[in-house]
Amino acid sequence: MDPATRRVWRDEREIVFSRKEFDLLHFLMQRAGAVVSRDELMNSVWHTTFWTSSKTIDVHLGWVRRKLGDDPGQPSLITTVRGHGLRFETEAPGYPDAVRPPEAAAV
Numbered sequence: 001m002d003p004a005t006r007r008v009w010r011d012e013r014e015i016v017f018s019r020k021e022f023d024l025l026h027f028l029m030q031r032a033g034a035v036v037s038r039d040e041l042m043n044s045v046w047h048t049t050f051w052t053s054s055k056t057i058d059v060h061l062g063w064v065r066r067k068l069g070d071d072p073g074q075p076s077l078i079t080t081v082r083g084h085g086l087r088f089e090t091e092a093p094g095y096p097d098a099v100r101p102p103e104a105a106a107v
Helices: 019-030 038-044 056-068
Strands: 008-010 013-015 078-081 085-088
Touching (some): 019 038, 019 056, 019 085
Antiparallel strands (some): 078 085
């Protein structure tokens, strides 16, 4: 991911994301390994403290997962921690070196 140019690659293939999809992925990757609450996402990605729709995050997350090639039915890159939020995994099964640890990442 290159935040300056807002470009993302996976296996040397560029993936095009909408503005909100990129913002969502970038926010999660900046906090790789940590659980991020839906309230944090609404505040930081959508810049609102109220829910515009209960499915806003789910819909965008589904698009991001599909574009990354992460199975929405059994995701391994961006996982849901029931009752707590979402986590971008630092070591996803089947994806060696999914992301470098946050201190080494260029995000």
